[in-house]
Amino acid sequence: MIEVLFGESEAASMKTAKSKIVIGSVSGPTSVFMAGKKKPPQKPFTGWIEGTAQDVICLGLMLDIGDIKEPVDGGYRKNLIYSMYAQDQWEQDNKWNNEMKKMGGFYIDELLRLKQFLDAGEVIRIWYSDAPYSRCGFYHLCQILKNYENEIRAVKLPEYVVLEKSIISYRNWGDVAAEEFASFLPYEKRLSKEEVRMYAILWCDLVEDNSPLRSVINGKVLGVPEDFYDFQIWKKLTEKPVKEARLIGDMIGYSQISIGDWWYAKRIEYYIQHKKIRIVEDSANKYARMICIAED
Numbered sequence: 001m002i003e004v005l006f007g008e009s010e011a012a013s014m015k016t017a018k019s020k021i022v023i024g025s026v027s028g029p030t031s032v033f034m035a036g037k038k039k040p041p042q043k044p045f046t047g048w049i050e051g052t053a054q055d056v057i058c059l060g061l062m063l064d065i066g067d068i069k070e071p072v073d074g075g076y077r078k079n080l081i082y083s084m085y086a087q088d089q090w091e092q093d094n095k096w097n098n099e100m101k102k103m104g105g106f107y108i109d110e111l112l113r114l115k116q117f118l119d120a121g122e123v124i125r126i127w128y129s130d131a132p133y134s135r136c137g138f139y140h141l142c143q144i145l146k147n148y149e150n151e152i153r154a155v156k157l158p159e160y161v162v163l164e165k166s167i168i169s170y171r172n173w174g175d176v177a178a179e180e181f182a183s184f185l186p187y188e189k190r191l192s193k194e195e196v197r198m199y200a201i202l203w204c205d206l207v208e209d210n211s212p213l214r215s216v217i218n219g220k221v222l223g224v225p226e227d228f229y230d231f232q233i234w235k236k237l238t239e240k241p242v243k244e245a246r247l248i249g250d251m252i253g254y255s256q257i258s259i260g261d262w263w264y265a266k267r268i269e270y271y272i273q274h275k276k277i278r279i280v281e282d283s284a285n286k287y288a289r290m291i292c293i294a295e296d
Contacts, residue, residue: 001050002117004057004126006137010173011058014127017049017181018056049181057114061107063140064132064214065263068207072140073108081107084262118148125188129157131172131258132214135221139206142191142199152191155184171258229259230267233277237293241280244268245287 003018005011061072062081070076081103118124124145128138138154145152157176160169161183170176176184202221206214211223232251248264265286271277272291281290 002055002057002114002122002124003049003051004059004114004124004141005173006059006061006128006134007131007172007174008058008060010127010176011056011060013173013176013178014049014181015053015056016178018051019048019053049185057110057117059107059110059114059137059141060103060133061137061140062133063136066212067210068136068140069210073111078105078108084260084266115144118145118150121150123151123153125153125155127155127157127173129170129172129258130159130216130219132216132221133258133260134172135216136203136206136214139199139203139221142196143203146193146196146200152196153188154191155188157184158187169256171256227267229257229263230271232257233264233267233271237277237291239293239295241290241292243287244289244291247291248287 003014005014060081061077062084063072065084066080067076085103114124126138126141128134157170157173160167206221206223209223212226213224213228214221215224215228216222217224232255233247236247236250236254244265247268248261251264252259252261268277268291269286272279275294277291278294279289279291283289
């Protein structure tokens, strides 16, 4: 069974789940609603996913952002991924920078590795969620899978899981610890050829629209303008200086929207360049900068 995921952290957790090795404590859900408890409930061990780490494919192509008419295996997508990961957020050395430059190429290699598994007739299991990057990755993958006869299964992350005395909610598979993945296997379903073609058509519609950003609105993936999430910045940023990392953390924690911190960092930088946001105290580590709304 080949497992396909669309984010780096969730793929790493799946590799651990497939390796049958415990490497850390249970953690991960974005929020826990508890009944009279101060600590999150201890989640029972639910078993491991059969197979090995080599069976895990990570397609972290960030297809919710940027031009998707450009080939995913071309220079545009590689440069976009690099620009998101390497925004000088931290003091970097050449070795770190070179590793970031390889990330786009790594995902292309993963796509080629997936096609080798498909040619070998392997069963494919897709783990996706309503996070924009995941839904877009899922639709794009179905565009590829419609040309194959392999058995395709999918596990969609539920919005929340009810435990005995608590409710755990999730944003994306990155919130799920390796020890928990097996508990979601009951949500697995086999995709028919018609369903795969339907999702492939949805991807073609998104490509035709080719908005600069894609978001999940009322359960549907829609193209939106680049400033779609910027209201979050203006809801939290005031004339009182705040550390950029704190501002981004507050936005992510408050909204529970599954958008990476790097996207907000990119938009903050945009408004700094356009003199809408002012740097009060600069730093080589951009996340350590003190910023506020610029005076009119």
